[in-house]
Amino acid sequence: MKSKSRSILILSILFGYILLQFLWWEVLLVKQNDKIIGEKQKLVELMSTNEVQLKEDIAILHHKKKMQTVMIVSEGTVFLLLLLFGVYRIKVAYDKELFLNNQQKNFFLSITHELKTPIAATKLQLQTLQKQKLNENVQQELIANALLETERLNMLIDNVLFASRLEADEFIAKFEKQNLSILIDAILKRYYKNEINKGELSFNITPEVFHEIDSNSFPSVITNLIDNALKYSFPKKEVLLELENKNGMPFIKVSDNGCGISDSDKTKVFTKFFRAGNEETRSTKGTGLGLYIVNYILNKHKATIKIKDNIPNGSIFEIQFYEV
Template structure:
C-alpha cells in the first residue's frame, strides 16, 4: 500500500510539473495568447488537483479500512481463543481432578458463561455480515422489552469482585411492550451493556435504565469508564472502528458492536446518542417512539 501511494504521489507531481512546462513553452511560442493559456491552464490545474485530492481521500480511506479489517481478524482470533482455552482448561480439570460437586458445578457454570460469550460473538459477526449484505429482513413482532432487558442484565451481571457487589444497577420499568425484531434488539441491549462493562474498571458500577416518558421509550446505559473523546464520538458507530490507538489499546473487542447497534436502531426508526457521564465515563441513550 505504501509503495502504491508513493507511485501515486510521484505521478501527480510529474503531471503538474509537465503541465507547467508545456504552459511555459506555449507562452513563449505565442505570447499574445498568454491570458487564454493562463486561464485554461489554471482551470485544468484546479480540476486535476481536485481529482487528485478525491483520489487521495479514497485511497487513504481504503488503506484505513484494510488496516481495520486486519485488526478485526486479529481481535476475532484472540476473542475466540480466549474463551475456548478457558473452557478447555475447566473441562480438563473436571476430567482429571477429583472435585467436589460444588466445585464441579462452579466449573460448569464458568464454562457455560464462556460459551455464552462465544455465542454472542458469533451472533454479532453473523448479524453484521447479513446487515452488510442486506440479506436480513428484520422481522418485527410485539414483545416485552422489559423482560428482554432484565434477562440480559441478569446474564451479564458480574460477581467476580472481592466485595461480591452487584456492578450492574438496573432500573427497569415493567411491562414495556414494543414492536420490533426481538433477536436484533437483543443484540443492541447486549452490545451496549457489554461495552459499558468492557470499558469500565473491575468492580466499577454501571447503570441500566428502561422507562417511558412523553410517549417515548428510553433505554440508557451509563458507565464510569474511560469515556469517549469528542473527536471520536462521530466515528464509534462505523464498522470495525474502536476507540483509541490500535498500538496502545488493551480493551478486547472486534469493532462490530456499535456498528450493529446503529444499523438495527435505524431499521427501527429509533435514535441513539452518546454523551459524557459525570465525573467520568459515557452515557448511551436509545429512544424508541411508541407505536
C-alpha cells in the same frame, strides 16, 4: 505508517514535478507565441507602404497575440484543474483502501483474540474437571463458568453472522408488542449473572413498559451496550441500566464510569469495525461490530441513540423509542 508517509512523499514529488513541467511548458508557449507575432509584425512593417494600413495590421497582430495568450493560459488552467482533481481522487481512493486494509487487519486481530479467550478458558475448566477429583460444588461452578464462556462465544459468533446479514441486506425485522421490562430483566439475568452478583452491573427497570420490537434482534442491543460498558469501565466496574417511559415511549439509559468517549469519536463508534486506538496495543477486547449492530437495529425500530459524558468519568448511552 512509514509506508503511507513514503507513498505520500513520492506522490507529492511526482505531482510537484508535473506541475513545474507544465508551468514551464506554458511559459515557453507564451514566449514562442510572442516571438512569432513579433516576427510577423516585422514582416508587415517591411512590406507595408500605407501607414494607416500598417497600424491596422499591427493592431490585428496584437489582438491575435492577446487572444492566443489567453487561450494558452485558459487551456493550461483547465488542464491544471483536471490534474488537481485527478490527484485528489487518487488520494481519496488511496486513503479509502488504506482505511479498509487497516479495518480488516484490526478485525482479524480482534476476532482472533475474542475467539481464543473463551475457548482457552473453557478448555482450562474442562481439563481441570478431567484431571482432578473435585467436590460437587466446585464441579458445578466450573461447569457453569464453561457454559458462560460458551454462551459469550456464541454471542460473538452471532454478532459476526448478524453483521454479515446486514451487509448482504438480508435482515428482516418482525415487530410484535412485547413487555420490555420482562424481556430486559431476563436478558440481564441470563447473560450477566456473575456481574450482577459482584455488583458490577445494576439495573432500575420500570414495570410494564411495552413496545413493538423484533424479539430476535433486540436482545443484541442490550447485550452489546452492556458488554461495551463493562469492557471500558475500569479500574472499578459500575454499570447501570435504566428503563422507563418517557413521553409515553420506552427510554433506556446505560451508564458507566469508564474511560469515556472523546467528542471526535462519538459519531465514529457506530461505524462498522471502528475502535479507537491501535489493535496491537489495545488491552480491551472487542471486534468493532457491537455498536454498529446496535445502531442498525435501533434505526429499524425507529429509535435514536445518543452518547453523553457521564460526569466525572464514563459515558451514558440514551435510547429513545418512537412509534414504529
